[in-house]
Each structure stands twice: as structure tokens, then as C-alpha cells.
Amino acid sequence: xxxxxxxxxxxxxxxxxxxxxxxxxxxxxxxxxxxxxxxxxxxxxxxxxxxxxxxxxxxxxxxxxxxxxxxxxxxxxxxxxxxxxxxxxxxxxxxxxxxxxxxxxxxxxxxxxxxxxxxxxxxxxxxxxxxxxxxxxxxxxxxxxxxxxxxxxxxxxxxxxxxxxxxxxxxx
Amino acid sequence: xxxxxxxxxxxxxxxxxxxxxxxxxxxxxxxxxxxxxxxxxxxxxxxxxxxxxxxxxxxxxxxxxxxxxxxxxxxxxxxxxxxxxxxxxxxxxxxxxxxxxxxxxxxxxxxxxxxxxxxxxxxxxxxxxxxxxxxxxxxxxxxxxxxxxxxxxxxxxxxxxxxxxxxxxxxxxxxxxxxxxxxxxxxxxxxxxxxxxxxxxxxxxxxxxxxxxxx
Numbered sequence: 001x002x003x004x005x006x007x008x009x010x011x012x013x014x015x016x017x018x019x020x021x022x023x024x025x026x027x028x029x030x031x032x033x034x035x036x037x038x039x040x041x042x043x044x045x046x047x048x049x050x051x052x053x054x055x056x057x058x059x060x061x062x063x064x065x066x067x068x069x070x071x072x073x074x075x076x077x078x079x080x081x082x083x084x085x086x087x088x089x090x091x092x093x094x095x096x097x098x099x100x101x102x103x104x105x106x107x108x109x110x111x112x113x114x115x116x117x118x119x120x121x122x123x124x125x126x127x128x129x130x131x132x133x134x135x136x137x138x139x140x141x142x143x144x145x146x147x148x149x150x151x152x153x154x155x156x157x158x159x160x161x162x163x164x165x166x167x168x169x170x171x172x
Numbered sequence: 173x174x175x176x177x178x179x180x181x182x183x184x185x186x187x188x189x190x191x192x193x194x195x196x197x198x199x200x201x202x203x204x205x206x207x208x209x210x211x212x213x214x215x216x217x218x219x220x221x222x223x224x225x226x227x228x229x230x231x232x233x234x235x236x237x238x239x240x241x242x243x244x245x246x247x248x249x250x251x252x253x254x255x256x257x258x259x260x261x262x263x264x265x266x267x268x269x270x271x272x273x274x275x276x277x278x279x280x281x282x283x284x285x286x287x288x289x290x291x292x293x294x295x296x297x298x299x300x301x302x303x304x305x306x307x308x309x310x311x312x313x314x315x316x317x318x319x320x321x322x323x324x325x326x327x328x329x330x331x332x333x334x335x336x337x338x339x340x341x342x343x344x345x346x347x348x349x350x351x352x353x354x355x356x357x358x359x360x361x362x363x364x365x366x367x368x369x370x371x372x373x374x375x376x377x378x379x380x381x382x383x384x385x386x387x
Contacts, residue, residue, distance in 0.1 A: 169200070
């Protein structure tokens with residue numbers, strides 16, 4: 001994100017918070033859905049995440065990437081919401097709560113969604129139709145009213161971008 | 173002509189030969205197929221967020237604030253009433269003459285450290301109480317400031333050492349010269365250099381030391 005926006009975010013500027021939300025609202029919601037599995041809870045988690053981020057903005061270092069910082073708040077918020085709703089089984093000296101299975105891929109979901117949100121709209125829709133909706137290139141072409149060759153080239157470019165954007169996920 | 177990257181075809185359709193990276197690409201393909209990856213937050217989320225920001229207290233920008241002895245309001249918000257009850261129940265127990273087993277204390281971040289996760293291992297030694305903090309998500313202390321650990325009860329707080337976290341998240345070892353049975357609240361504040369030795373009101377995280385006894 002733009003350094004100037006991040007500097008303004010750090011001092012609590014509302015427009016900068018909105019800009020950070022516009023960039024990371026999707027990844028945070030996707031992560032929250034992955035962990036909580038419920039639209040309402042995920043919406044609560046998303047709102048709480050950005051409110052906490054705003055409240056803690058003065059501790060954010062603009063020299064560092066803001067994505068992992070937002071991710072950490074979102075993950076913690078979703079876990080807290082999960083715990084508050086989970087049945088707590090007290091043992092001798094610890095509280096036992098079964099963590100949600102979606103936690104294991106939380107970082108990857110956040111990063112994949114973040115990468116998808118950086119694709120041009122015409123490429124993103126092709127990826128969505130192909131993967132999420134399971135359509136063939138011919139079906140996508142019919143749906144969008146464009147040549148099959150255009151669908152193929154957009155799909156190719158989109159996946160090429162995704163591989164580039166997600167290279168660091170592979171390394172973690 | 174540059175050869176085609178086989179990973180693109182594999183990611184797009186699952187076919188092709190990407191030579192070894194299939195686990196990574198399979199995970200990405202699975203996530204691309206998954207509903208939660210594409211889920212959109214309802215529009216009212218951002219409206220509610222901006223409204224709550226408009227109504228909420230602004231972020232705490234680093235600034236010189238009047239000294240306080242101990243911000244028990246912030247600490248109590250983190251610890252709840254548990255630590256107070258423990259302190260009342262234990263009463264003025266006398267030191268650590270008998271061996272006390274090592275205990276693990278869960279630490280909870282305040283709004284100043286919302287990503288913090290961690291715990292403290294504590295145990296008595298012949299020279300004082302050894303306290304080891306394992307922390308993730310605590311930002312480095314800004315230049316000109318530092319973190320200071322404290323143990324306290326309803327009447328007093330005693331410093332147990334300082335640290336900064338500027339070069340990583342190595343465990344932090346602190347020492348207390350007072351009994352953690354008598355001082356059952358553990359908390360860490362952000363302090364400014366040259367601003368005195370009392371705990372600031374910028375509490376970063378805290379934990380309640382429970383379950384210690386003299387036997």
C-alpha cells in the first residue's frame with residue numbers, strides 16, 4: 001500500500017482506515033469464514049479486526065508490510081470469537097478448546113484471497129468461474145459473450161500472476 | 173522463445189507436469205475452489221466499522237502523559253477479577269521459603285498489542301523468582317521507549333526488568349525480588365526513556381499468576 005496512506009493510518013486517519021479496509025477487507029473476511037464457517041460471525045470478526053487495528057494503529061510500524069499485521073489481528077480475533085462460542089472444558093490448570101480446522105490454512109486463505117483481489121477484474125472473473133463455479137472455458141466464453149481464445153488468454157495471464165503473487169506462500 | 177511455465181497449466185487445470193511443486197499448487201487450487209476464499213463481506217460491515225470508529229476513542233498516539241502509579245483499570249480489564257480474588261484469598265503469605273513448582277501463566281494482549289500471544293513460565297530460585305516470557309505479536313518498542321515488566325497486587329507494583337524486542341522475538345527472562353504469591357499480577361508497560369520509573373498507563377499485556385502455593 002501507499003506509504004503516505006500507511007502513515008495516515010498510523011495516526012488513526014479514518015480515510016486511511018477505509019483504504020486499508022478496501023484492500024484487506026476481503027482477505028480478512030475470507031480468513032474469518034475459513035475459521036468460523038459462518039457469515040454472521042465472519043462479519044463480526046471482520047469489523048472487530050479493523051476496529052482493533054485502528055485502536056492499535058500507533059503500534060504499527062509503516063516500515064513493515066501491513067498485510068501480516070492485519071492478518072495477525074484477524075486470526076487472533078477469529079480465534080477469540082471461536083473460543084467464546086466453543087464449549088470450554090476446564091481441566092486442572094488449562095482451558096481446553098478445540099481449535100477450528102480452518103486455522104491450519106488461515107495464512108494461505110488470506111494470501112490467496114489477497115492475490116485474487118489484486119487481479120484485474122476481467123481476469124479475476126475468469127478464475128472465479130473456472131475454479132469456484134467449475135465452468136469450462138467454452139461455458140465461460142458463452143456466459144461472458146467473448147471468444148474462447150480470450151478466455152484462455154485471460155486465464156493464462158491470471159494464473160501466471162497468481163503464481164507470481166503467491167510465490168512467498170510456497171516458501172513459508 | 174521462452175518455454176511455457178508448466179505450473180500455470182497445472183494451477184489452471186490440474187494437468188501438466190510442474191516437476192515437484194504439486195503440494196503447493198494443489199493447496200492453492202483447493203483454496204481457489206473453496207467458497208470461503210471468494211466470500212465477500214456484507215456492505216454493512218464497513219458502514220458499522222466507520223461508525224464505530226467515529227464514536228470510539230481515538231488510537232493512543234505515543235505522547236507524554238501524566239504519571240500514574242499503576243493503571244489498574246487497564247490491567248483489571250485484561251485480568252478480570254480473578255487476580256484480585258486470588259490476591260485476597262492468598263492474603264499476605266510469607267515469601268517462598270518452601271519449594272514451589274514452575275507454573276505457566278497465559279498472557280493476554282491489550283488493545284495496544286492485539287496480536288500478542290504468549291505465556292510466562294515462573295519459578296522460584298534461591299536468588300529470586302525467575303520469569304520467562306515467550307511472546308509473539310508484540311511489536312518492537314519504538315526508539316526512545318522500552319518495555320518494562322511488573323508484578324503487582326492491589327497496593328503496589330514492583331519492576332522486574334526491561335526489554336525492547338527490536339531484534340526478534342527471543343524469549344525474555346525477567347527476575348522478581350518479591351514473591352509472586354504476594355504479587356500475583358504480571359503485566360508489561362511501554363515506557364518512555366527519561367520519564368521516570370513508575371509504570372505508565374500504556375499496558376501492553378498482562379496475566380494472572382494463579383495456583384501457586386507454598387507446598
